[in-house]
Amino acid sequence: xxxxxxxxxxxxxxxxxxxxxxxxxxxxxxxxxxxxxxxxxxxxxxxxxxxxxxxxxxxxxxxxxxxxxxxxxxxxxxxxxxxxxxxxxxxxxxxxxxxxxxxxxxxxxxxxxxxxxxxxxxxxxxxxxxxxxxxxxxxxxxxxxxxxxxxxxxxxxxxxxxxxxxxxxxxxxxxxxxxxxxxxxxxxxxxxxxxxxxxxxxxxxxxxxxxxxxxxxxxxxxxxxxxxxxxxxxxxxxxxxxxxxxxxxxxxxxxxxxxxxxxxxxxxxxxxxxxxxxxxxxxxxxxxxxxxxxxxxxxxxxxxxxxxxxxxx
Amino acid sequence: xxxxxxxxxxxxxxxxxxxxxxxxxxxxxxxxxxxxxxxxxxxxxxxxxxxxxxxxxxxxxxxxxxxxxxxxxxxxxxxxxxxxxxxxxxxxxxxxxxxxxxxxxxxxxxxxxxxxxxxxxxxxxxxxxxxxxxxxxxxxxxxxxxxxxxxxxxxxxxxxxxxxxxxxxxxxxxxxxxxxxxxxxxxxxxxxxxxxxxxxxxxxxxxxxxxxxxxxxxxxxxxxxxxxxxxxxxx
Ligand SMILES: Nc1ncnc2c1ncn2[C@@H]1O[C@H](COP(=O)(O)OP(=O)(O)OP(=O)(O)O)[C@@H](O)[C@H]1O
Ligand SMILES: [Mg+2]
Numbered sequence: 001x002x003x004x005x006x007x008x009x010x011x012x013x014x015x016x017x018x019x020x021x022x023x024x025x026x027x028x029x030x031x032x033x034x035x036x037x038x039x040x041x042x043x044x045x046x047x048x049x050x051x052x053x054x055x056x057x058x059x060x061x062x063x064x065x066x067x068x069x070x071x072x073x074x075x076x077x078x079x080x081x082x083x084x085x086x087x088x089x090x091x092x093x094x095x096x097x098x099x100x101x102x103x104x105x106x107x108x109x110x111x112x113x114x115x116x117x118x119x120x121x122x123x124x125x126x127x128x129x130x131x132x133x134x135x136x137x138x139x140x141x142x143x144x145x146x147x148x149x150x151x152x153x154x155x156x157x158x159x160x161x162x163x164x165x166x167x168x169x170x171x172x173x174x175x176x177x178x179x180x181x182x183x184x185x186x187x188x189x190x191x192x193x194x195x196x197x198x199x200x201x202x203x204x205x206x207x208x209x210x211x212x213x214x215x216x217x218x219x220x221x222x223x224x225x226x227x228x229x230x231x232x233x234x235x236x237x238x239x240x241x242x243x244x245x246x247x248x249x250x251x252x253x254x255x256x257x258x259x260x261x262x263x264x265x266x267x268x269x270x271x272x273x274x275x276x277x278x279x280x281x282x283x284x285x286x287x288x289x290x291x292x293x294x295x296x297x298x299x300x301x302x303x304x305x306x307x308x309x310x311x312x313x
Numbered sequence: 314x315x316x317x318x319x320x321x322x323x324x325x326x327x328x329x330x331x332x333x334x335x336x337x338x339x340x341x342x343x344x345x346x347x348x349x350x351x352x353x354x355x356x357x358x359x360x361x362x363x364x365x366x367x368x369x370x371x372x373x374x375x376x377x378x379x380x381x382x383x384x385x386x387x388x389x390x391x392x393x394x395x396x397x398x399x400x401x402x403x404x405x406x407x408x409x410x411x412x413x414x415x416x417x418x419x420x421x422x423x424x425x426x427x428x429x430x431x432x433x434x435x436x437x438x439x440x441x442x443x444x445x446x447x448x449x450x451x452x453x454x455x456x457x458x459x460x461x462x463x464x465x466x467x468x469x470x471x472x473x474x475x476x477x478x479x480x481x482x483x484x485x486x487x488x489x490x491x492x493x494x495x496x497x498x499x500x501x502x503x504x505x506x507x508x509x510x511x512x513x514x515x516x517x518x519x520x521x522x523x524x525x526x527x528x529x530x531x532x533x534x535x536x537x538x539x540x541x542x543x544x545x546x547x548x
Contacts, residue, residue, distance in 0.1 A: 181419045181426070188405060188416050195403045198367065199466065200391035200420040 003179065006313045010175055013258060014168050021164075026156050031272070033160045035264050036167040037224045038248070042260030043174050044092075044217020045245035050254035051178060052210040053190030055108075057242050058099065058115030061122040062215040064237035065091040066222025071232030072132065074145045081148040081227050088226070092219015093212050095122075100211040104204055116239070123237045138233025146227055159228045166224050167261075170217060175257050177213070178313055186210050187255070218245075251292060253301030257313050262300055318343040318470060318500050324363055324373035333359040335524040336373070341470070344497030348515035349504045352544070356524040357504045358400055361472050364502075365397035366390045378469070391420070394469030398459045398476060400504070406448030410439060413447050413458055417465035433465035436491055452479045460491065471495055472502045477510055489513055520544070 017036070024032060041063055048054040066088030073079035073087045103114040126133045133139070146153045153159055177183050188196045189206050197203055226232045235241075245260070252263025270288060274281035296303045305312040319341040326334040333356045341347055349357050362368040364375060366387030375383045382390055391397075405413050414430040423429030434440050437457040442450065447458060456479060463471050473492070477485050485507070492514055495501055505511045511518065511532070518535045520527040528538045535541055 184412060184416060184419070187408070191405045191407055192403060194367075195399075195405065196416070197388045198365065198391060198397050198399070198403075199417050199462065200388050202386070202388045 005311055006175070006179075009312075010171060010257065013261070014164075014171065017164055017167070021157070021160055029156045029160050031268065032265075033156075033163040033228060034225075035268050036163040036261075037221050037228065038244070038268070039261040039264040040167055040170045040224070041218050041221035042245040042248040042252075042264050043170055043257075044214045044221065046249045046254060046256075046260050047174065047177070047186070047217065048211050048214035049246065050249055050256070050259070051183065051190060052186040052207055054207060054211060054214075055112055055246075056103075056115040056211075056214075057112045057239070057246075058103075058117075058119030058122075059214070059218055059245055060237050060239065060241035061099065061115075061119040062092045062096050062218035063222040063225075063241055064122060064126065065095040065215070066219030066224075067226050067232050067236055068126070068133065068222075069219070070223035070226040071139050071141060074141055074226070075139050075232075076132065081146055081153060084227055085148075085220070085223050088223020089216045089220040092222065093216040096212050096215020096218070097208070100208045100215075104207050104211065116242070119237075119239065119242055123234065123239070126234045126237050133232075133234065136234045138231055138235075141226065141230040141232065143230075146230055148227075153228055154230060163224065163228060166220065170220070171257065171261075175313060178257060182209070190255075247289065250289070250299055253299030253303070253305070256299070256301040256305065259299055259301045266300075316343045317341065318378060319364065320376045321364065322374045322376075324360070324375065325371045326359055326363055326368060327371055332524045334363060337521075337524070337526055339519065339526065339529075341500055341502060342517070343500055345516045346492060346496055346501045346503060346514050348511045348518045349502060349521060350506070350508075350511060350518060351521035351527070355521040357521055358474055359524075360521065361397065361474060361502065361504060365395055365472060367397065391466065391468075395472065396463045396466040396468035396470070397472045398463045398474060400474035400478075402452075402455045402459055404447045404455055404458050404462070406446075408447055409443065410434065410445050410447050410450065410458060411443040414461050414465045417462040421465065421467045423465070423467070430465060433461040436464055436494070437461045438487055453481055453484050456480055457484065457488070460488065464491070464495070468499055470500045470502065472504075474504045475506060476503070477505065477507050485510060 045059050048056055069087040069091035070084035073084045079087060099118045103111055106114050127135050143152060143154050151158045153162060185201055185206055189203055193203050248260055248263035248267055251267055252259030271281060271285060274284040298306060301312060317340050321337060321339040324334060324337045337360060351357055359368060363370050366385060370383060374381060377393060377395065411430060414433045415426055418429040419426055431440065434443055437460055439454060439457060439461060450458060456476060460476055477488055480488060489510065492501055503514065515532060518532055519529045520535060520541050522544045527544055528535060528541050
């Protein structure tokens with residue numbers, strides 16, 4: 001029962017994340033909470049890129065949509081944390097739908113460029129409306145605004161637990177999605193679009209659906225970032241934040257459910273460690289990526305799947 | 314003659330100056346096996362691509378089950394019941410054999426999925442390879458998988474583009490049996506170079522040459538046609 005095996009592996013990973021909480025120092029609790037939020041973002045990216053084959057360079061726009069929907073919702077429209085956490089994925093999904101309707105008329109390199117342009121336009125919009133967004137300086141959400149059911153989300157433990165809850169839901173939904181008939185169609189679209197069309201699947205609607213799901217994930221991660229870390233700034237909408245999930249996914253394994261978490265975890269600590277050791281940490285990150293592309297182009301879990309763990313979803 | 318399931322009128326497609334398909338009129342009777350033959354480059358693949366919607370028509374009209382499908386995109390035509398198997402094998406090489414047919418079966422809306430997919434594999438004799446990665450199949454088996462995907466779509470019209478290319482004699486016999494089992498519930502349009510297969514299966518034959526219909530008729534009529542002999546059979 002390979003389905004069962006996969007399901008229990010994912011439950012075990014979740015259990016490990018929960019069990020780690022009392023064992024980690026405050027510093028690492030904050031880090032891992034952030035990693036789980038970024039992993040949700042990367043999982044969303046993976047649904048578009050890893051499973052459906054849509055190489056987007058504009059996902060920061062969807063992340064930022066959730067981030068600002070939550071941040072500005074709280075700071076300017078009196079939204080509570082719960083409302084902000086709902087507004088985020090809705091905003092991410094809507095923006096992804098709007099971008100997808102236009103960008104999915106293109107494919108390949110053109111799609112990369114069009115999505116990049118949309119995200120740049122979003123970034124510049126944030127900077128332009130500095131009166132509302134506070135631009136680069138950003139919005140800092142105060143503690144009082146980050147309560148959920150009487151719990152202060154800025155505390156280490158509640159923050160970790162909420163990030164974990166979001167991550168757990170996202171992971172299990174991701175697993176169910178890629179195991180579903182629609183998940184099979186997404187993969188089919190990635191593998192051979194012409195063939196899929198001749199099996200009766202409309203490539204445009206399949207890709208649009210996948211992109212919207214991807215946007216919902218990115219928006220949820222953005223909103224969680226705002227609520228849990230209390231900061232909403234333009235740098236989080238910049239092109240770097242479009243590249244980041246791509247790197248996580250490539251490192252962990254595109255088209256694997258656990259790849260985004262693994263990639264986010266390793267890349268986060270690699271940058272953390274390298275930047276404490278040298279000011280040229282970007283060089284180390286670059287070197288790791290080159291090694292990866294040369295020796296394990298399918299990422300860590302993608303390579304493991306090829307070498308025997310075929311049941312890995 | 315039985316009801317017409319598909320009719321093409323004045324169907325045309327040029328590539329630059331090349332008249333790949335030129336003002337073709339064509340009728341398919343419901344439930345027949347109709348072979349489309351002609352020399353290399355005659356326009357056979359282009360013609361059926363116009364029928365399946367893979368290529369857009371330059372001019373002309375296509376009616377399928379009485380409805381105009383000329384402007385319908387390919388995927389919508391598949392949903393209406395027109396299945397096309399590629400001349401150049403187009404399977405999902407990285408996916409399992411089972412996933413390949415399951416994608417076809419679920420497109421047709423087969424429920425439950427697994428028995429429907431397995432039945433299609435069974436008909437081409439690939440049941441025990443269901444778990445194998447499709448790209449690792451032998452060439453002949455890949456061709457049969459392509460046919461199984463067509464069957465799993467449960468089409469009204471099955472278009473097969475040179476399905477027996479690269480098949481062994483034994484596999485060709487299996488294939489002939491499959492095609493005969495599809496009719497008369499569905500209709501088959503078969504592009505085929507192997508004349509033994511054509512003569513065994515086809516009730517009617519259309520000969521294309523330089524993008525035009527040279528002749529249409531029963532196998533006996535086609536064999537006796539002097540223009541066909543000159544242009545194609547050559548002997
Ligand atoms: N996309 C295309 N662009 C330009 N020319 C094309 C294109 N597709 C086909 N042709 C040309 O149109 C003509 C008909 O090609 P087609 O593939 O339909 O022939 P065919 O009868 O299927 O041949 P074969 O028996 O070799 O499969 C050929 O001269 C071919 O080179
Ligand atoms: Mg051909």
